[in-house]
Amino acid sequence: MEKQSNVGICELCGNEAVLQDSHFIPKAIYKKFSNIKEKGTSLYLMNNGESFPLSTQIKAHKFCSKCEGLFSKNGEQYFIDNALYQRALISEEQYSQKPENERRFKSYQEYIKNNIPYLVRFFIENIGYTTNIIEYIKPALSETEIDSLCYFAISIFWRGSLQWAIKPQYNLPNDVLREMKDYLLQKNKNITTFVIKIDISPPCYYVSGVNFPAKIRDDLYRFSIDSFIFTLEILTRPSSNGEYLLFGFNFPIAKSNFENFKRLFDKSEKKGNVPDELHYLKK
Ligand SMILES: [Zn+2]
Incomplete structure (x- = not known):
């Protein structure tokens, strides 16, 4: 018999249905990080000043299977396939210390070049990293790609407004x-x-992790996953020019995103019996 307790009103479509074990941050993203993490390291979840190995994920019975399917098909999969590193990045020093037979590339630069996800490369080629704040622009991506990124970002910001x-x-x-x-x-x-608005962290402020959606100001909300920093800016006057997804590079945003993650991790109480140094935060 179907467990009756899981039947309820889906928070997206409002229909009564069997509710899935829904994740705040998509399960596929946890899985991706799990697959790319360095051997012998753990995934961490930080919450309320505590940091512990990621075995419990934030989830609740919230959405029906149809809506879960929409999330996955319309945004998550595109983001995971095109924006996330396929394996953990290591520093130049760590790369040079690897035994020769494990160094697949001639140089560290080659190693980096071969691991850059498609959307990060697109960003570097079209916008580039600069220390000056530049204007945000509509990326020259296809309509479908813009929709996928937008769908993904909205789904996370919206989920941040739920309990x-x-x-x-x-x-x-x-x-x-x-x-x-x-x-x-x-x-x-x-x-x-x-x-x-989407900013991409330059390598010096790269965070291999997730900053959960948070309110920065009444009109500003932010989350980050891997190199991608998403900012939701609420407009004072409605605009319908169709430019609702913009790419840019704002050095202070990347820096503050990195420092925020580091500060939260440093001050968190470490739970669980695993090493608690984040190798990419050692600077
Ligand atoms: Zn639904």
């Missing part, structure tokens, strides 16, 4: 929530109340 077991919720204005839900349910693609 999860161990993550404090933030509220988003009703008109923003309405547009987000309509977009996620594919009822309306017209976004007018907010803009999503």
Whole structure:
């Protein structure tokens, strides 16, 4: 018999259905990090000042299987395949210390070049890293790719407004929530109340992890996954110019994202019996 306790109202479509074991941050992303982590290291989850090996993921019975399918098909898979490193990146020093038979590339530069995900390469070639704040621009990606990135970003920002077991919720204005839900349910693609800006961390501020969605200001929310920093900016006046997904490079944002992650990790109480140094934070 089906477990009756899992039947409820799906928080996205509003239909009564068997609710899935839904994840705040998609399960496939945990899985990806798990696959690419260095041998002998652990994944960490930081919450409320504690840091512990990632065995419990933030999840709850929230969405029906149909809506879970929408999340996965419309955004997650594209992001995972094109934005995330396929394996853990190590420093130049660590690379040079590897035994010769484990160094597949002639130089560290070659090693880096061969591991760069498609979207990071696209970003470097089209926008580039600069120490000056540049204007955010609509990326020259196909409509489908822009939709996939947008869908992914909206799904995470929207999920941040829901109640999860161990993550404090933030509220988003009703008109923003309405547009987000309509977009996620594919009822309306017209976004007018907010803009999503994507910054990419340069190697010196790279965080191999997730900064959960958080409110920065009433009109500003942010999360990051791997090199990608997503910022949701709520507009004071609705705009319908179709430029709701922008790419840019803002050095202070990358720096503060990195420092925020490092500060949270350093001050967290370490749980579990595993080494608690993050190799890529050693600078
Ligand atoms: Zn649903």
